[in-house]
Amino acid sequence: MRLTVGMCSALTEDVMTKLQNSGIRNVTDFMLKDPESLAMESSVSYKDLYSIRQIIRAHYAAFAVSGDDMLEAAIKTAIAITTGNTNLDNLLGGGLMAGEVMEVCGGWGVGKTSLCVNLAVHAALKFGKSVLYIDPLASISALRISSVVEALSEEPELVGQALAHIKIVTPSDVWGVFQALEVARQPHFLTRKKDRGSNGGGESSSIKSMGKTKLVIVDSLPAVILPLLAEPKKQGLGIINQLAVALKSLASEQQLAVVVVNNTCITLADFSGQGAESNSKWKPALGRWRHQVLQHQGTYRRKECTTTAIVICTPDESTITLDQDLSKRMNTLQYVAELVPRSRCKCSVVVSTPLLDRLFFTELSAGAAVFQLCSLKDFFTFLKLCRLKNDLRLYLRENDF
C-alpha cells in the first residue's frame, strides 16, 4: 500500500501535494511524524490526517494474540516427523518438529545428501506426507535413488506411492529457490508428466494433485548462495537474511519442517597449535546465516550439537543475537518491553518477529499480548498504538479491529 491519491477520501491531490512539500514521501514518513506537528507544517487539517492514519493502521497493523492462545495452538499443531533413526530422533527431541528449521552441515562426502534422501523417503513412506526437495545441485538422480529403493523392505506398490509424494525442484539460482518455496505454500501439489522421448523441457500433459507438503529439504544452500557472496557488492548478506526469513516464516505459517544442508569450512583463527580441539577448526559455512534463523543445527558426524538462536530486530536495524539461557531470555523480554513506552501500557507487551522460537511463548502469562510483526512498518504502527491508547487490553480482542 502506498500513499496514493484516493486511498482515503481525505487524501486528495491537494493534500498529497501539501504532504510531499513537507517531505512526506511514503507511509513510513507519514506514520513517524506526529500528526499535530504535521498538521501545522503542511497546513492539512488534523481531522484529515487522523482519518488517513486510521486507514493506514487498518491496513498495516498486526493483530495481537494472547500468549495463552498461541501456546495452545502450538501444542495442538505440533507434530514431529521421525527420522527413521532412533538415535537421531532422541537427539532432536522427538524428530523433525513442524515449524522449525534444522541445518545439517558437514564436510564433503560424509553423507548429508544421503541423510536427506532417507529423511524424505521415510517421511513419505511411514507417514504419507508430501515432501518438497529443493535440489539446485541435482544430487538426486536415478543413480542415488535406485540403491535406496532397493534397500527398502516394503512392497513395491507402497514404495511407488511414497516416491510419488516426493517432489523435486531444481532451481538454478537463489531466486529459483524463492520461487520453489512458493510451491510449498500451495494447498496441493501439481506435478507435471514429461512426454517420453522429449529432451529437456517436457510439456505438461496431465496434472495430478496430492496432499499438502509437510517437509521441505533444501540441498544444498551454499551452492546457490556462495556465488552471491563472491560479488563485491554485499548484496549477498541481505539475500541470505531474506532467505532465512522466508524459510522460517514458511515453516511456522504452513506448519511444516524444513531441513537445510550446509557445508563446513575451516576457521582461520586457530593456527597457534595449542591443542585446539578438532571441532573448533570446523565451522558451518555461510557465517551469519546461523544467527538469523536456526532452531536446530545438527553438525553431521563432526560433533553433534544443537543450538537455538533468537534474533530481535530493533527499529534502528541493528540486530541483537542472544544465546539461549532461560534467564537470558527473560531479560530479553524485559529489554524488549522497555522499548515500548511502558508507562502507557497496563500489561507487559512482547514484541515478536517470525524469527522467534516457539518455545519462547511458554514463558508468557495470560496477561501478555503478543504481536506478530512481520516488518518494520508493523513495528512503527505498533508504537503509535501504544502511545494513543492507555489500556492496551483493548487490543487483545480481535473483534475490536
Place this chain on the structure above:
Amino acid sequence: KKSDRLLSVLGLPATIIFKLLDADFVHDEDVQGLTPMELSSATGLTLKESAEVVRLSAASSIEQPVTILQMLKEQCEVPYIATFCEALDSLLGGGIPLRAITEIYGTPGIGKTQILQACVSVQLPSSVGGVGGEALFIDTEGSFTAGRLKDMATDAIQHAQTIGGKNVDTSDFTDISILKGIHYFRCLNYIEIVAVIKHLPSLLKSNPKMHLIVIDSIAFHFRHDFPNVKARAGLLCHMTQELIQLATKFNLAVIVTNQMTTKIECEGSSELVAALGETWGHCPTLRLALHWSGETRVATLTKAPHRRNSSVNYQVQ
C-alpha cells in the same frame, strides 16, 4: 490465488530494490496494473528498469515439480561410459556414470590423462553396448596429444569388433569418425573456461549426440590466477551448478580432473589432498583419487552416492 510475493525476491539488482522500497512498492500487487511510465515517475527508475520490474512481477510461471517416481520411470537405466580398465569399471559400478560430475584427482604422472580413453569409449556404438555419443574436451594445461588418441582409437575399434562379432556391423566406427567425434577447446585462462560453459547450451542443441564433457584440468587456472578465495568458491559453485543442470537435462557425463596440494596440519604434519579446497569438495557427484602405493597404482573412491568408498589397484597400458 497468487500469494503475496515480495518484489525483492525477483532477482532485481539492489539499487532498483532500494528505489522501489523507498517509494513503498513492496509486493507484486503494488506494481500490478501500472505501466512502466507510471512506475518510473513514481520511483525515479529509468523506463528500461521499470519495464523489467513489471515484466518480472507479472511472470508467475512456477515450474511444476517432478516426483521421484516419475524420475525413476524416465531414467530407468543409468548408462555408463566404460573406462576399459576392468578394475576401475568394477569400482565405479560399470564405468563413468551419465548425469553426474566425476572428479579424478591424483599426483602428476599417475595417469589422469588416461581419461582421454573416456573420450573414445563414449563413442562406442550402442549396438555393442556403448553410449554412442560424442565428446567435448576442454584443455587447460595443453597436455592433449592427438597421437595417443589415435592409438586408443585403434584399440577401441578392435574391441568393438570383438564384442560385436560377425552379427553386428561396426564399420561406421573408424579412426576418422572417432577423431571427428571429439570437439576440442583450448582455454588459456579461467574466463575462457566460463565462456565455454556459458556457450554449452547452444553447442549441445546443435550437437545432440554429445554425451561427454571433459575438463582437464579444472585446477590449473583457478589455483594460479585467482585473486581471492571467496570469489573462487563462488565461481566454482556457479560453474558446477550450470554443468550439473546441463548434465541432467542433456544426459551428459562430466569428467573433471584436479591436482593435489599439501595441507599443513597444526602439529606440523602435512597431508596430500585434492586442490581447490573444501568448497570444491562438495561440488562433484563422484570423487576418485589416484595414488601410488609402493609400485602399484591405486584408485580410491572417496565420494560416491551409490557405492561404498573402496580402493582397487589398476594398471595403465
